[in-house]
Amino acid sequence: MATIRPFKAIRPTKDKAFFVASRSYEEYGPDELNAVLQHNPFSFLHIINPGFKFEKNITGKERFHLVRNRYLEFLEENIFQKDGEAGFYLYQIEKGDFKSLGFFCACSVEDYRNGTIKKHEDTIQQRETLFADYLHTVGFNAEPVLMTYPDNELINTIFQRKIQREPEYDFTSTDRVNHKLWRISYPEGIEKLQKAFEQMDSLYIADGHHRSASSNLLAEYRKAENKSHIGTEPYNYFMAYLIPESQIRIYEFNRMVKDLNGYATDEFLIQLDKHFIIEKRDDGLCRPKQKHEFSMYLEGDFYSLHLRQTHYTFTDALSHLDTQILFKTVLEPILDISDLRNDARISYGCGKDNLIRMKEGVDKGDFAVGFSLVPTTIEEIKAIADAGLVMPPKSTYIEPKLRSGLAIYEL
Template identity: 45%
Template sequence: MAKIIPFKAVLPTADKVALVTTRSYDEYSATELASWLDFNPFSFLHIMSPAYINQQKIGINERFKMVANKYNDFKRDGILVKQDKPAMYLYKIETKKNVFVGIMAGTSVADYQGNQIKKHENTLEYRVNTLKDYFKITQFNTEPVLMMYPENDALQQWISDKQKTTPLYDFSTTNREKHTLWSINSQEEIDFITNLFDSFENLYIADGHHRSASAHLLHQENTDSSNHKLDYFMSFLISENNIKINEYNRLVHDLNNHSIPDFLSLLDKDFVVIKRDEQIWKPTQKFEFGMYLEGNFYSLQLKEIPNSTNKLETLDAQLLYDKILNPILGIEDLRTDSRIDYIPGNKSLLEMIDKIDNGAFKIGFNLFPASIEEIKYLADNDLTMPPKSTYIEPKFRNGLIIYEL
């Protein structure tokens, strides 16, 4: 059973919602960030980066305090408003290629601790601790954990009917996305949804393992607290059939002192290597890899399909590491090795080509995306994917819905 709750959110005023909300802070280049901060006084980026010019000169905890102060300034000025009534929210994101619809609600730290909420990625201790300190000092979170639930006809019908009602917000953004938000605040609707989720045996984290782990750590540090808001963390709950799983493509700076003929010869042990005439080539099935080297694309087809029921051993990202990245190219730690970098699969392969053609990297590999079944198998069996195995959509607008701690 999965416990979810409504909560008293903080929301932008309707007239400023398109001005306030932003992409994830990490997605902005320094130049783009400076431009947004300069011309848009309502941008949530002012909260996320309150000391942009001098942020390298202050400590991280001091910066977090400045985030909290700027957040309170936005509330004082009426740009952000605390809602009087607990609610859940139906949230629809329309991109150029996909439509995502899910429910924003509070999910239970106890469910996370008890493994009713399943995980498939390892977390880095320093990142979990940093996020925990951020939540503790700022006292808010605006980036939900993306969580999957099993397809359910009754819930899907309710979601379809709800979209026919008048939304709370309906706005477009400069990156050509449309965002629509409906408030779910009647007791009848809330009871219907919570009872449905109570019937689900498990939920699965799709994206946000560090945020959920940080919420858990903060809760552990405050077990004697009467602040029950720490018992939950904000999540975007979406049907497992409605998420988009992209691959993460790999770029490596060098061939680990191998010549190109020697490198291709080493690949021949495990792969059928075919030089492709296409300007851009992508794998079309599992156990197939794309490779870009010296201005040419190659397909790498695994000669021997692993005979294993353990889906970690048959995961394409793991096979690429086991067969090429580690034994041939000498990549040890996928998280920390400075010789490797990653490009999410929602970006054009032209970006990978450009980075290699201009000499920044020597070789690139593109993968076939992992499946929902692989993610759930790993989570159910307490196994974890290699770093940067999946880039999962949707992504959310910062400052649209805020969960206060």
């Protein structure tokens, strides 16, 4: 049984939503970030980058306290306002032929602990602790965890009726993404949505494993501090964006390696021959077309690598995953890369033109070889999560990518 809870969001006033909404901080290059901070005083980036005001790079606890101060300033200046009624927040993102419709809600840390909320990635303890300390100081959650649920006719009917009405926000950002937000605050709608999710056995984290783990850690901190803890306090929940499985897009990450671990090209190909049927291609950019097929770019040539299933043993859901197959047949035994997260010899690429960028990187000599894979599927993610297994790093790049600042959950 999955528990969802409405909340009173802190949101920008309608006339400022366009100016407040920001992409993830990591997506901005230095020049673009500086331009936004210089020319848009309402951007949410001012809250999470408070050192700009003092022309100083501020880190650690000092930054956390200043983030809190900037947040309070946005409230005091009525850039942000708090809703008077608790609700769910329906949020639609549309660009080109891609449209996603999900909603912001509060999810239970208890569901995370008991496995109702399922994960497929490992987290790093240091990052968990750092972000939990951040949340503890700033007192709000502005980065929702992206989670999926099975497509549901009742939920979809409620949403389709709601989006016929005028949205609270309707704007197009400069990257040509249209954003619309509606508030569902009527008791009947809230109750129907809660009951629908009570019928679901599981929710699946698509993006935000560290945010989930940190929210769980924060709840432990706050519980220890609160002698009157009863379990319904805001810190027992975290903000999530729930979306039907059919409305996410999953892209692949390429793998690019700086050297061949001492092998000459012909020696490397012979090593690969143990596990793959190798086909040299002469038809331009070569993308893999099916599971267990890989595209390799090496010394100016593309190759198709087809897994020899007689030389590879499938044992569980993880062993069927292409990123795991490449790791176990090539990266670890041949190229001597065992730490996919920290080894400086391997890099990853994603996005629309990632195959072209992979080729350019090899042609320039930045890398010796590149591998392209087909995207992981939602069924594979769920199978691995259900089995309590963990994917290799950089197995999925998932959209939609949400804007920050449109709905904030106070802790």
